Amino acid sequence: MGADFVQLSLTPILIGVLAAIACALPGNFLILRRQALIGDAISHVVLPGIVVAFLVTGSLASLPMLLGAAGASLIAVLLIETIRRLGRIEPGAAMGVVFTAMFAGGVLLLEQSDTSGVHLDVEHALMGNLESLIWFDATGWSSLLDPVALASLPPELPRIALVAALITVLMLVFWRPLKLSTFDEGFAATLGLPVRLIGLALVAASAVAAVAAFDAVGSIIVIAMFICPPATARLMTERLEHQVAWSTGFAALSAVLGYVLAGYGPLWLGSAHAVSAAGMIATVSGLMLAAACLAAPHRRRIGQPSA
Amino acid sequence: MPVPGSPIEAFLSALLLQAGYNAGLVAIGASLLGIAAGAGGTFLFLRKRALLSDAIAHATLPGVGIAFLVMVAFGLDGRSLVGLLAGSALSAGLGLLCVEWITRHTRLAEDTAIGAVLSVFFGFGIVLLTVIQTLSQGRQAGLEGFLLGSTAGMLYQDAVVIALGGVLAVLALVALRRPMTLVSFDPGFAAALGLNTRRIDLAMMLLVLAVTVAGLKIVGLVLVVALLIVPPVAARLWSERTDHVVLIAGAIGGLSGYVGAAMSAAAPGLPTGPIIVLVAFSLFLVSLLLAPARGVLAAALRHRRFQLRLHRRQGLLSLARGEPIFDPLTLKVLRREGLIRPDRVPTEAGRLEATRALLDERRFEVARRIHRDDPLSHRYDGLTPIAAVMTGDEIAEIDRLLADAAARHRREDA
DSSP states (O other): OOHHIIIIIIHHHHHHHHHHHHHHHHHHHHHHTTOTTHHHHHHHHHHHHHHHHHHHHSSOOHHHHHHHHHHHHHHHHHHHHHHHHHTTOOHHHHHHHHHHHHHHHHHHHHHHSOOTTTTOOHHHHHHOOGGGOOOTTOOSGGGGGOHHHHTTSOTHHHHHHHHHHHHHHHHHHTHHHHHHHHHOHHHHHHTTOOHHHHHHHHHHHHHHHHHHHHHHHOHHHHHHHHHHHHHHHHTTOSOHHHHHHHHHHHHHHHHHHHHHHHHHHHHHTTOSSOOOHHHHHHHHHHHHHHHHHHHOTTOSOTTOOOO | OOOTTSHHHHHHHHHTTOSOHHHHHHHHHHHHHHHHHHHHHHHHHHTTOTTHHHHHHHTHHHHHHHHHHHHHHTTSOTTOHHHHHHHHHHHHHHHHHHHHHHHHHSSOOHHHHHHHHHHHHHHHHHHHHHHHHHHTTTSOOOTTHHHHOOOTTOOHHHHHHHHHHHHHHHHHHHHHHHHHHHHHHOHHHHHHTTOOHHHHHHHHHHHHHHHHHHHHHHHOTTTHHHHHHHHHHHHHHHOSSHHHHHHHHHHHHHHHHHHHHHHHHHSTTSOHHHHHHHHHHHHHHHHHHHOTTTSHHHHHHHHHHHHHHHHHHHHHHHHHTTOOOOOHHHHHHHHHTTSBOTTSOBOHHHHHHHHHHHHHHHHHHHHHHHTTTOGGGGGOOSSSOGGGTSOHHHHHHHHHHHHHHHHHHHHHHO
């Protein structure tokens, strides 16, 4: 755990943990509202947004990327809603139509345009490049106190930290209305809560988390972290507060374990090459969910026989 | 005439199967696949489980990786399509079982199970792909083609395998269409008839799985789900009958596959999958716009007709009561039908129609009073003529009451 670790592994692990938490927090509410696949849809839709933003501005600066992704998410939500209403089509299928078409459009745009000079391709979008987010100027743990070295931190770290903090604060501030409208939308509406607005804000917050995480870690982690840690936590407890706490823990644990297994696991097995950290983090979160499905205390529906 | 050598000419020649034997085979394979996917996806869509196919598609990736590793370990060619597809079918089947098991045995909902299986299997598949990349340093395994589909440099036997898969899926569909229709509409009734709904559901899933696996090489696993969802959704807009929806979805899927493959043959640098998906999506947009009952255009026309009828009726009532009309649309409607003159004075025909409208209105008023609890009298919307709702006898009775009331009125005045 010396200078190498700080330089090569500390920042990716931190970014992974923060991205995982930022996605897992809204994921808790999404799975309770039966909207788990929104994370899947958003992470597909982000691609055309980012590509268009790149084509317009010609750079990979973060603000245009974020705006492009947000715009694409907004268009997707509008399209899904329009198709659902006009064609009287069930929401799942409407979502499937929109996100596949937008993703296909994004891929084609990307292949058509000249992105050879920058790091933007489909595989990067899917797998992310967590391993490459290293901290060049770090010389050891002391660099954490060195302002010069801190200035060269990968920009993804402060960005994802900001988003994770924003999501946490929003969730704490709007905890009661969020909880109420998630469990009993009718009751929340009779209390005068703007339930539709709350639902929309939740989707928007998920989109922000997805976009920020997508930038750093690729879409696999985004989808996995929206669903697996909250689902695992759901099987551990009957209380939402505890579920959110568990899910944060599971998200962080899968990010750390996944990164370590991907980076160091092959070395222990005698291979010189690391495997995809993003894929490994998703795999670890899935193994946790599998364990919870088999043994967690609250895994069954209420009233379901234990046999 | 298109210029020889231009993309349009290349596209046309590919469309007419003139772009070479392999390109023609790919186009035929893609259209067979599209037919099978569109028709098979319809049942999944009617069962409201469209997104299950997304989990199946993403769950194929680890199978591709493992099959490659196993084949290489046994000294075979790791890129053999049959082997890779067999592996992908196995892991997709495992993913499907996981979704079923999680939904049946835990409290998690199906969408959560779908998302979890999708992301975890895909993540694990990516891990395997990176392992393969490091193993086969120097020579490309070409497995990335399974992500987004690639037909460039496809081998003859690969195209045959895909076309065969499409044919088999279509045959299975024809054989199973009746029980699958029954189960997608009314599982309870199907069970009461003695059908094994679980087994039919399973057959439906296996069919979807087969289509997904056969489509991997052409469309790629990220987008193959579009072939299973977009054509049924588009077809649903055109018809209210299952057998028609299945046929139309098959046609839309087949057309997308065929045109998409031809376009991609004309532009070999582009991945095939996204092109096919975008062709399907444009067909969906056309359907959304033009479909006869559920389309946007039809809905707009319906709305406009309703608006005109409403303005005509309200205008006539105003004429009958001698009230001035200011609304420009009302004036336009009345003028166009020759019911009023340009100076807004009613014509002879206008006065006649206005009296009729007022009589209808008065009759409805009485009808609503005397048949207070009758649902028929609630059909009053200010537009339907009373003769469409009530019998001649009833109207005669209403007229008698109206005449009585008028007579009473006159006596009181006198």
